[in-house]
Amino acid sequence: MIIPKDKLDAAFTLIREDAKGKSCITILILCATDCDSLCASRIFTGLLHDESLPYVHKPLASLDELRDARRLITADTRSVVLINCGGGVPVVDTLELADGVNAYVIDRHLPYDGANLRDQAQVLLFNAAEGLPAEAVTPIDSDSDADSDDADESAADASDRRHRREQRRIARRRQRGLFCGMPAAVMAQKLADEVNRSSADYAWLAIVGLTECYLNWCIDDAFYQQLLRDLRTEVQRHDDADGADDSRQPAEGRIAYCPDEYPALHDACVCVALRVGCFCCVVMSMMRVGCIVVGARN
Numbered sequence: 002m003i004i005p006k007d008k009l010d011a012a013f014t015l016i017r018e019d020a021k022g023k024s025c026i027t028i029l030i031l032c033a034t035d036c037d038s039l040c041a042s043r044i045f046t047g048l049l050h051d052e053s054l055p056y057v058h059k060p061l062a063s064l065d066e067l068r069d070a071r072r073l074i075t076a077d078t079r080s081v082v083l084i085n086c087g088g089g090v091p092v093v094d095t096l097e098l099a100d101g102v103n104a105y106v107i108d109r110h111l112p113y114d115g116a117n118l119r120d121q122a123q124v125l126l127f128n129a130a131e132g133l134p135a136e137a138v139t140p141i142d143s144d145s146d147a148d149s150d151d152a153d154e155s156a157a158d159a160s161d162r163r164h165r166r167e168q169r170r171i172a173r174r175r176q177r178g179l180f181c182g183m184p185a186a187v188m189a190q191k192l193a194d195e196v197n198r199s200s201a202d203y204a205w206l207a208i209v210g211l212t213e214c215y216l217n218w219c220i221d222d223a224f225y226q227q228l229l230r231d232l233r234t235e236v237q238r239h240d241d242a243d244g245a246d247d248s249r250q251p252a253e254g255r256i257a258y259c260p261d262e263y264p265a266l267h268d269a270c271v272c273v274a275l276r277v278g279c280f281c282c283v284v285m286s287m288m289r290v291g292c293i294v295v296g297a298r299n
Contacts, residue, residue, distance in 0.1 A: 130182045130183075
């Protein structure tokens with residue numbers, strides 16, 4: 002089920018209510034390892050810290066690691082948050098989620114698996130497909146892959162059948178092509194805004210995640226500029242509210258960056274440097290969003 006963009010707070014409220022009054026850890030976060038995912042994870046875990054909610058965080062680098070993550074789900078788990086992973090596979094079957102365990106998918110990779118879209122009880126998808134062509138939102142339907150195996154097949158046969166279905170689904174996704182929707186960091190920032198926890202740091206993290214997608218040719222110029230304008234407005238709104246000091250502006254002809262002013266942006270840029278291994282990419286990202294200024298500002 003796709004969550005409407007103006008109902009994101011309801012999803013976070015459900016996570017919070019499922020954890021209220023419990024001494025155990027009810028939240029599991031599964032996160033991809035790219036920069037956008039790390040920025041989204043930082044925003045989401047910040048929201049959990051604000052509510053004093055404990056969680057388990059697990060980075061994932063492949064589909065095999067996603068399947069292996071099912072062992073992290075305990076009897077106490079009530080919420081599984083998947084960041085830039087899980088949207089293209091049937092989450093309930095892949096993680097073997099029991100009744101009462103909800104999956105919250107913040108995934109920019111499209112199209113989504115049909116089973117996730119049809120599930121009205123356990124799978125909640127943040128909408129990354131807004132404004133994209135129909136091909137991007139037409140689901141991959143895994144139900145049509147069912148084999149006519151005997152009802153009394155062994156557990157090994159059932160596992161082999163699931164593997165064959167998964168391989169066919171992956172092949173169809175590659176044939177049709179993948180689309181990149183709204184970056185996960187931007188969706189996480191919108192969630193923070195919905196629950197009245199927005200900040201300049203969260204907006205900067207979203208900008209870094211957005212810029213990584215742009216530099217990697219995941220999104221086009223128009224989509225990038227549209228999202229960037231909204232985030233720059235958000236940063237300016239918080240700067241105005243905090244009474245930004247003009248003395249922090251760089252002198253003419255200097256390149257300046259103040260990590261003390263935006264510590265979360267500094268952390269995110271370190272993540273970009275570690276991930277990309279190229280300082281030039283970091284500088285380009287910061288220049289695009291206006292964090293590094295060459296010359297005087299008007």
